[in-house]
Amino acid sequence: MIPTALTIDPTLTQPLDEPAFGRLETSQGRLPLAALSVNARISGLQVATEIQQTFVNNTGAAIEATYIFPLPDRAAVYAFRMQVQGRIVDGVIDERGRAREVYEQAIAAGQRAAIAEEDRPGVFTLRVGNLVPGDHAVITLRTVGPLPIEDGEVTWAFPLVVAPRYIPGAPLGGEQAGTGLAADTDRVPDASRISPPVLLPGFASPVRLALAVTVDGAGLPVSNLRASLHEVFAAPEAGGWRLELRPGERLDRDFILRWTLGDAALHSAAVWAPDADGEGATAVLTIVPPVGAAAQGRPRDVVLVLDRSGSMGGWKMVAARRAAARIIDTLGARDRFAVLAFDNTVESPPSLGAQLATASDRNRFRAVEYLAGLQERGGTDLTRPLALATRMLAGDDDRDRVLVLVTDGQVGNEDEILRDHGPRLGDIRVFTLGIDKAVNAGFLRRLAALGGGACELVESEERLDEVMAKIHRRIATPVLVEVSVAGDGLDLATQAPHRLPAVFAGAPLVVHARWHGQPRPGATLELRGRLPAGTEYHQRVRLDPAPPAAALAQSWARAHIRDLEDQYAARTADPSRLEQAIVAVSRRHQVLSRFTAFVAVDREVVNPGGNPRTVTQPVERPAGWSQPRFDAMPMEHARRGEPKLVGAISMSSKRSAAPPRSATLSAPPPPGARAPAPASPPRSPSPPPPRQESPEGATVSAIPYLARLGAIVRDLERAVDTAAAQLPIARLIELLEDLRTVGLDALATALAPLVDRLRGSLGADDLLALLKEAVAALRKLVEDKRSPPPPPGKRKDFWR
Incomplete structure (x- = not known):
C-alpha cells in the first residue's frame, strides 16, 4: 500500500x-x-x-x-x-x-x-x-x-x-x-x-x-x-x-x-531487583572513584579533530576554536600532538603538517594561531579525519594515545563510521566534545565508548569553561584501570557496558548485569582494578534491594542492546546472531x-x-x-521534483526515486545574514621560568621542580591510607621522569631512592609510618636544594 x-x-x-x-x-x-x-x-x-x-x-x-x-x-x-x-x-x-x-x-x-x-x-x-x-x-x-x-x-x-x-x-x-x-x-x-x-x-x-x-x-x-x-x-x-x-x-x-546532588555522601553502591516473572534479576553497580586516586603521568600523543563544516556556523565555531585551543594549552613538552580540521577535506596547520609534533611552546602557539582563523564551510565528512587520526596514533605503547573530536555530530552514516573505525579505536582513548543546542549525543557517546573515553556536551559558550576543566582531567591517565566486577551468580556475559572503561576522577561508572536466579541475602559484588601507581585495588560492595519503581531490567536491556548494536555496526561478530540476540532481549x-x-x-x-x-x-x-x-x-x-521547504511544511510521496544531481556542498549566506563572530586572538604561551646554569651545564632551573616537590610533600602528609597515597606517589614518579628528561640529574639521583621506597611501601602494613619517614626525608631534600652553601670566598649575604 x-x-x-x-x-x-x-x-x-x-x-x-x-x-x-x-x-x-x-x-x-x-x-x-x-x-x-x-x-x-x-x-x-x-x-x-x-x-x-x-x-x-x-x-x-x-x-x-x-x-x-x-x-x-x-x-x-x-x-x-x-x-x-x-x-x-x-x-x-x-x-x-x-x-x-x-x-x-x-x-x-x-x-x-x-x-x-x-x-x-x-x-x-x-x-x-x-x-x-x-x-x-x-x-x-x-x-x-x-x-x-x-x-x-x-x-x-x-x-x-x-x-x-x-x-x-x-x-x-x-x-x-x-x-x-x-x-x-x-x-x-x-x-x-x-x-x-x-x-x-x-x-x-x-x-x-x-x-x-x-x-x-x-x-x-x-x-x-x-x-x-x-x-x-x-x-x-x-x-x-x-x-x-x-x-x-x-x-x-x-x-x-x-543540579548538584549531595556532597561527600556519594560512594560505590550496588542494588538489585527481581524480574516480574521471577526467572531472574538485574544488578546495577555504581563505581565511585577511590578518594585520592589520580593519574600517573605518561607522555601523551594527542590528535585533535575539529569539525569546521557548515552546520558549525556562528557561536559553535567560536566555541570549537576556543575548546581546541584550551586542549592544546594543557599539553607539556613531553607530549606530541596534531590538529586536523575537516569538512569535505582535511587540513592541518601549514607549519606543523598532518603529523605528530612535539608540544613545544612554538608549536602550540602555531596551532592556536591557525585555529583562530578557522571558519565554517562544507559538509561533515568525518570518515577521512578519523582514518588519518587512528593511523597517526597507532603503535606506540609507551605513550598515552588520545583522540579528541570537537563537533556537533550531525552525520547520517554513524554505523559506517563505527564499523570502519571501531576496531582501530580499542587502544586509543577517545573523547568527544559535542557543541550544539541540539547535538547528536547518541553517536558521540557511542564513538567515545569504543575508545574507553567519555563524551561531554556544550550547549552554550557559558558552559564551555566548565566542560574544559573536565576534558583536561580526562585527557590525563584514568584513576582506576583494568576494572572488573564479579559476584556469585552474576552473568558477566550480560555485563553492560561489555567493555568496562577506565574510571576517571569525579565521574562514577555504572555497570549493569544480569543475575542467575536471585542473589542470596547479604550478597556482595567484588570490584577489582589498578590504581595510578600500579597497586591493585579491591573493594566489596553490599548488594541492596532497589526501590520498587527502579526499572533495572529495562535499564539493563537498553544498555545491553546498545552494546550489541555497536557490535553489529562494527561487524565484530556474526550479524545474524547479533540481530537474533537484540530481538530476543x-x-x-x-x-x-x-x-x-x-x-x-x-x-x-x-x-x-x-x-x-x-x-x-x-x-x-x-x-x-x-x-x-x-x-x-x-x-x-535532496529529492528532485519535490519541494524542499514549502511555506511551512513539506509533504511528499513516501517512495520516490532520486536521480543523481550535481553536488553543491555549500552556498553563500543569504542577504542580510549575520556575519560569523570574529575569531578570538591567539593566546601567547606563558613565558618560561627564569633559567640558571645547573651543575651539569644545562640551562634548566630546579626552582619550579622543587616547588612541585614541595606540593607533593604536602599531599603525602595528608594521606591516610593506600588509596589516598596513590595520587602524590604517582606525581612523584612523574616528577622523577621530568627531572631526568630535562637534565637535572643531581636532583633526580637524590630523589630516586625515596621514590622507590614509597612505591614499594604501598602494600606494606606499616604504610603510615613509612610515609612519615619519607615525608621527612623529602622535606629535607627540598630545603637542602633550595639553600645551597655559599660559594667559597664569598659572604653568605652578598646578594641581599
Whole structure:
C-alpha cells in the first residue's frame, strides 16, 4: 500500500533565501502535530519519563501523520499506547519487519494504527495512520534511563529536535525508506528516515510544548538547580523540586537541567531487583572513584579533530576554536600532538603538517594561531579525519594515545563510521566534545565508548569553561584501570557496558548485569582494578534491594542492546546472531531497539479501502543555526521534483526515486545574514621560568621542580591510607621522569631512592609510618636544594 501525497498550495511556496510568512496551513488543513507533553520524575540518578504526542486531523480526508523525533539516547522505551476518540490500544513489541506488516495490513483495511521505530540511538519515527477528519490521537511513550553525574553534578538532557545531518554517498534509485528530505544513499541507506522537513523562519511554533520535571535526590540534598537554555518556573515539592517550562517555548533546542546532588555522601553502591516473572534479576553497580586516586603521568600523543563544516556556523565555531585551543594549552613538552580540521577535506596547520609534533611552546602557539582563523564551510565528512587520526596514533605503547573530536555530530552514516573505525579505536582513548543546542549525543557517546573515553556536551559558550576543566582531567591517565566486577551468580556475559572503561576522577561508572536466579541475602559484588601507581585495588560492595519503581531490567536491556548494536555496526561478530540476540532481549524486556518496533492497531474500520494521504510533520530549525538551508546535507541528496521547504511544511510521496544531481556542498549566506563572530586572538604561551646554569651545564632551573616537590610533600602528609597515597606517589614518579628528561640529574639521583621506597611501601602494613619517614626525608631534600652553601670566598649575604 503506497499512500498518496497531499497536494501543495503553491501560494505558500517560498524561495530558500527569503523569509517566510503566512499561516501554517495548506489547502488540505493545518499540520497534524498539535501538542507535545513531557512529564519526568527523577529520583537520585534515575529518570522515568512519559511523553505524549497529540495529532489532530484538520483536513477533509483521512491522513497518515509521520513524525521524526528525538529522545534521550540512553533511555529505554518500554511502553507505547494509542488513544483515539476514547478508544485505547496498548502497543506490543515485535520484530521490525513483522510489526511493519501488521501496521500496513491494518492501514489497508481502514483501521487506525500506530507504529514507533528506532532509526538511530535517540532518533525515532512515529506513524499514525487512518486518522479521519476531526480525529484527535494521543500517542504515549514511557521511558526509563540513568542520569550521568560528574563532580557531584547531575545532568538531565531531553532533546526536542532532530537537526539536519550530513549525508554522504551516491543516491539510491527506486523505493525510498522514508519520507524525509534526503535521498537514501549507498552509505546511508535510510537517510530519508532521519531527515525531516524543516520549518521556514518567521512562522509561529505550530506545536504546544509542555514540559514538567520533578527532581528528588533520593535522600541526598539537591542544590544549584538550573536550566541552561530555557526559562522555567520552580517550586519546592515533597523534599525535592518541581519545574515547569514557560509556555510558548519552541521545539528548537534540547532542554538541559543540571543540579548538584549531595556532597561527600556519594560512594560505590550496588542494588538489585527481581524480574516480574521471577526467572531472574538485574544488578546495577555504581563505581565511585577511590578518594585520592589520580593519574600517573605518561607522555601523551594527542590528535585533535575539529569539525569546521557548515552546520558549525556562528557561536559553535567560536566555541570549537576556543575548546581546541584550551586542549592544546594543557599539553607539556613531553607530549606530541596534531590538529586536523575537516569538512569535505582535511587540513592541518601549514607549519606543523598532518603529523605528530612535539608540544613545544612554538608549536602550540602555531596551532592556536591557525585555529583562530578557522571558519565554517562544507559538509561533515568525518570518515577521512578519523582514518588519518587512528593511523597517526597507532603503535606506540609507551605513550598515552588520545583522540579528541570537537563537533556537533550531525552525520547520517554513524554505523559506517563505527564499523570502519571501531576496531582501530580499542587502544586509543577517545573523547568527544559535542557543541550544539541540539547535538547528536547518541553517536558521540557511542564513538567515545569504543575508545574507553567519555563524551561531554556544550550547549552554550557559558558552559564551555566548565566542560574544559573536565576534558583536561580526562585527557590525563584514568584513576582506576583494568576494572572488573564479579559476584556469585552474576552473568558477566550480560555485563553492560561489555567493555568496562577506565574510571576517571569525579565521574562514577555504572555497570549493569544480569543475575542467575536471585542473589542470596547479604550478597556482595567484588570490584577489582589498578590504581595510578600500579597497586591493585579491591573493594566489596553490599548488594541492596532497589526501590520498587527502579526499572533495572529495562535499564539493563537498553544498555545491553546498545552494546550489541555497536557490535553489529562494527561487524565484530556474526550479524545474524547479533540481530537474533537484540530481538530476543528487546521482546523479553519490552524495550525498543533498531530491530524491533512497537505497533498498536484499533480493530474498528474507520476508512474503508485505506489509502490515507501522508503528511510528514516538519520540525523546527535548530536554534543558533545561521540559515534555513541544509548546511549539513549535500544538495545532490535532496529529492528532485519535490519541494524542499514549502511555506511551512513539506509533504511528499513516501517512495520516490532520486536521480543523481550535481553536488553543491555549500552556498553563500543569504542577504542580510549575520556575519560569523570574529575569531578570538591567539593566546601567547606563558613565558618560561627564569633559567640558571645547573651543575651539569644545562640551562634548566630546579626552582619550579622543587616547588612541585614541595606540593607533593604536602599531599603525602595528608594521606591516610593506600588509596589516598596513590595520587602524590604517582606525581612523584612523574616528577622523577621530568627531572631526568630535562637534565637535572643531581636532583633526580637524590630523589630516586625515596621514590622507590614509597612505591614499594604501598602494600606494606606499616604504610603510615613509612610515609612519615619519607615525608621527612623529602622535606629535607627540598630545603637542602633550595639553600645551597655559599660559594667559597664569598659572604653568605652578598646578594641581599
